[in-house]
Amino acid sequence: MENSQTNSPTTAIMELANMISVPMALNAVVRLNVADAIWQGGSNNPLSAAEILSAAAVGPGGDAENLQRILRLLTSFGVFEEHLNADATKRRYSLTEVGKTLATDENGLSYGAYVLQHHQDALMRAWTLVHEAVLDPSSEPFVKANGEGAYSYYGKKPEMNELMLKAMSGVSVPFMKAFLNSYDGFQGVGTLVDVGGSAGDCLRMIMSKNPSIKKGVNFDLPEVVEKAPKIPGVEHVGGDLLKTIPSAVDIFMKWILTTWTDDECKHILKNCHDALPPGGKVVACEPVLPNHTDNSHRSRALLEGDIFVMTIYRSKGKHRTEMEYRELGIAAGFRYFKAKILLDQFYTVLEFQK
Template identity: 70%
Template sequence: CQVHQVHHKNARDKLTPRGSSLQFFSATETLLNSQQYLNMENHVSHVTTTAEQPSNEARLGILELANMISVPMSLNAVVRLNVPDVIWQGGSNTPLSASAILSHVLPDGGGDAENLQRILRMLTSYGVFAEHLVNTDDDGGSHQRKFSLTNIGKTLVTDQNGLSYGPYILQHHQDVLMGAWPMVHEAVVDPTVEPFVKVNGEPAYEYYGKKPEMNGLMQRAMSGVSVPFMKAILDGYDGFEGVGRLVDVGGSAGDCLRMILQKHPSVREGINFDLPEVVAKAPTIAGVSHVGGDMFKSIPSGDAIFMKWVLSTWTDSECKLIMENCYKALPVGGKLIACEPVLPTKSDDSRRTRALLENDIFVMTIYRAKGKNRTEDELRQLGLSAGFSHFKPIYIDYFYTVLEFQK
């Protein structure tokens, strides 16, 4: 405030290094006894006593949120350093010290084990690692910290097929994506602003298409997420029975179709439909044809159409167009099987709700400001607007919901 600035200047003039200790206390006393300062103090006191004081829990809560970026960036670090695979060691999950982990990460020596330990301790507090204190003397006065993987941490271990959630972590935190996050507020001020576009000059999908390394990481990320989900859906959903020709819209490398055909031999033909630059790098899969195209123009015909995590990244009008093209590509009685994150009607603080809502903000920031995760009723209304007559949600997975739209 202005009063504070005036007295701060006066005090600074009197408290120069030329002054003695006596001058210091004299100047301070003059400042504290000034009527203007007392008036300001009374004003501040009035403000603070009439406002509700936050509890210790509230202050801790906001401090945790303010420092929350430490969590994903530390996850990014341990994935880059291959820490989960080092600890896992083919299934042993033997607790290791930071120094032991570092010796595997940097076999030629070097590095800072203390900094690694700091990262591991923080992620332990979020349930990624388990911490073990091992006594190093008979008196128990000294100990060594060792770390093993929890069930959450095990999702970052590379499996026999080369898959894990690690690429998903890396894909979410590339420099080009991180630059869009300071622009989130602009999507509120102006709904036409796309944060990623504002920073990078073009939409994310177009940008990825020009960057082979980013496109490759995206495919690995989607494979790592898709395979666990597809295992759950194939165990709990029988909607692929009786389908002869199945089209996967936005199928990326074709992992979902491969798993569906293995589980359901009655599906004689699979069409993996995605952007030309995506399917150009897709591997050969028995029974699957890779077809490039644009889902906003037309979609290959089939007895059923499958799509996963497609509608969330587009606006309501764009989703309607996609679903209308699906409707045209289906025979009477055919169905669109969409797997999407479905938001609860009412927010709560469960892990599932947080994951869904956090992903919704990711979509808003990186893909489309008006692309979004939707509630069950919003998805039902989209289907009806595109011409589908029946809608059936099937809750199988922790994150995705299977949605049947029947023609």
């Protein structure tokens, strides 16, 4: 009798050893537009692999059997729901709530670009070198594999730069909606700088919720702001956050401090401190590690992201705990620190006030 429910140490290690199939299968379904093929404007009707292939318009010769193998695996990881006929000979698939995050929304966004961004060749080359971050942290695995740091590498490759912008928008827009529903700390603020603001989505959303902000500055690397779309009331400014940050009443940053070392974070926060008036604050939304290690999706996503940072961005950049952020803020001269954990979100809201 089939007894696939049994778990044992040997099946657990086999699962872990084969785990690479999971992100690679996820990458494949994004490349093949599977989520949009099933979603079709919200119908989410269960489809067979052959029907998905024809709806995804991948061209002639698609192999439905191989696609079904991929869909079965990702069903086990909660991306698809499998619908079996009575004698278990035919399988059809719809999207779960997780799978729906891969379907393109009315703004042309989804989490799919983030999946693709993470699995580009240059990043994949770095992943086989994770152990090097232990043996020799003086340069990150990405640098060892590609000869230069990730941001300067992306900067020379327009397609990587554009994918990065799209990936950031796909993840940031849904988070910002949730964040702005409960955060009122920008009321009455007149000027706001978004440090490392990428395409400017976060700033656009903050400003539309807080009409007192008459001037928004989207500050990022010159090659990034060059590609950013025009947004009313927003000035795109190119520069380097390690050098100087434009002045503002308040500063917003999201997913920035994580990619820098402790000394660099102190330096960035000090640059923010210099750019703010007394009472001004930095509102930073960062992935913050829980003190205890557990197997929730949230904790795992945060722990995985920490290894991603170590491998791709800075071997001594990292996801930090709330206490570590408090200490960095105090070292940079801030007097007050507050953290608000949003339990269903990847990011924690950190406030550093001058």
